[in-house]
Amino acid sequence: VPTGAPESPHSLNAEELRSWQAFLHVAAQISAALNAQLRRDAGLSHFEYGMMSALSKAPERSLRMSTLAEQAEGSLPRLSQVATRLERKGWVRRSPDPSDGRFTLASLTDAGLAKLEAAAPGHVGELRRQLFDTLTKSQVRQLTSICERIERANSSRRGREDRDHR
Amino acid sequence: VPTGAPESPHSLNAEELRSWQAFLHVAAQISAALNAQLRRDAGLSHFEYGMMSALSKAPERSLRMSTLAEQAEGSLPRLSQVATRLERKGWVRRSPDPSDGRFTLASLTDAGLAKLEAAAPGHVGELRRQLFDTLTKSQVRQLTSICERIERANSSRRGREDRDHR
DNA sequence: AAAGATTGAGTATTCAATCTTC
DNA sequence: GAAGATTGAATACTCAATCTTT
Numbered sequence: 001v002p003t004g005a006p007e008s009p010h011s012l013n014a015e016e017l018r019s020w021q022a023f024l025h026v027a028a029q030i031s032a033a034l035n036a037q038l039r040r041d042a043g044l045s046h047f048e049y050g051m052m053s054a055l056s057k058a059p060e061r062s063l064r065m066s067t068l069a070e071q072a073e074g075s076l077p078r079l080s081q082v083a084t085r086l087e088r089k090g091w092v093r094r095s096p097d098p099s100d101g102r103f104t105l106a107s108l109t110d111a112g113l114a115k116l117e118a119a120a121p122g123h124v125g126e127l128r129r130q131l132f133d134t135l136t137k138s139q140v141r142q143l144t145s146i147c148e149r150i151e152r153a154n155s156s157r158r159g160r161e162d163r164d165h166r
Numbered sequence: 167v168p169t170g171a172p173e174s175p176h177s178l179n180a181e182e183l184r185s186w187q188a189f190l191h192v193a194a195q196i197s198a199a200l201n202a203q204l205r206r207d208a209g210l211s212h213f214e215y216g217m218m219s220a221l222s223k224a225p226e227r228s229l230r231m232s233t234l235a236e237q238a239e240g241s242l243p244r245l246s247q248v249a250t251r252l253e254r255k256g257w258v259r260r261s262p263d264p265s266d267g268r269f270t271l272a273s274l275t276d277a278g279l280a281k282l283e284a285a286a287p288g289h290v291g292e293l294r295r296q297l298f299d300t301l302t303k304s305q306v307r308q309l310t311s312i313c314e315r316i317e318r319a320n321s322s323r324r325g326r327e328d329r330d331h332r
Numbered sequence: 333a334a335a336g337a338t339t340g341a342g343t344a345t346t347c348a349a350t351c352t353t354c
Numbered sequence: 355g356a357a358g359a360t361t362g363a364a365t366a367c368t369c370a371a372t373c374t375t376t
Binding site for chain 4: 064065066076077079080081084100101102103104
């Protein structure tokens with residue numbers, strides 16, 4: 001058997017299947033729990049929270065829409081729609097980038113920051129309950145290594161594919 | 167400091183934040199990759215694939231809608247809608263449970279099984295690329311332990327809450 | 333009356349145009 | 355004309371009724 005070849009390319013073995021199902025289940029549960037908590041206590045979706053949180057950490061609390069789309073992991077049209085909603089609530093403002101009018105800068109307003117800070121403790125608490133209270137410190141480190149390794153593999157694969165398809 | 171108290175209840179420390187962001191990112195990337203692969207090569211969403219896969223493993227390739235909803239981690243209304251779509255394609259059939267007419271039994275048809283089997287290799291391949299080719303065997307085991315531990319904690323919490331609220 | 337499932341209205345998301353600025 | 359963003363139509367999802375069987 002050549003080194004590095006997958007054991008069976010067409011189906012998962014018992015251990016892989018178990019791992020995958022557990023992962024799927026956990027991802028779904030955590031996502032549902034966070035969405036429910038935010039919706040109930042703050043009237044926000046997890047996606048909206050993520051957008052506002054990304055803005056809050058950026059310099060001037062501002063990001064270009066396309067950068068925000070990457071950081072919040074959503075499509076640009078989706079970002080645009082959600083930004084419209086958040087703008088109506090007064091939590092976000094948009095304006096053309098003075099240095100290049102093709103870009104739109106989205107900024108978190110003072111009211112938006114206040115909203116985010118009010119929502120944060122409940123959100124962090126739920127996240128702790130779901131994830132960090134349960135795991136040992138060692139498991140948290142393992143989880144980080146595992147996820148970062150997958151990230152690295154995928155981003156280098158994407159790099160390769162982009163290059164090959166152009 | 168009392169034993170077992172969280173270090174800081176209101177915000178994540180640097181290590182937790184890094185772990186959480188990596189997890190979020192990986193969950194989003196894998197979900198996007200699997201959806202894209204299935205959509206492109208088989209015209210199925212990952213959710214539809216999961217439903218059909220759950221049915222394919224059940225005795226008689228049949229499950230009650232409510233059981234299927236749990237296994238596929240979707241709401242009953244969502245299941246109902248998706249089942250309507252899959253039924254139109256001829257991949258699923260529904261009929262009242264003869265033993266108790268309140269239940270609806272959903273079954274995977276022969277055509278549905280054929281569709282699933284045609285889609286499986288591509289799906290498994292993508293899953294391997296995303297997850298299993300990248301991780302060591304030891305990491306796969308760690309991932310399983312981590313996810314199963316979270317599952318157990320959440321299900322016992324749910325049990326407690328149900329009891330207390332009733 | 334209660335459990336299971338479906339339906340319908342409202343909302344969110346996606347995908348393909350379209351518009352604007354460079 | 356190309357990049358960034360927005361809009362509009364089609365699809366999907368959620369949540370609150372509704373319907374059916376027990």
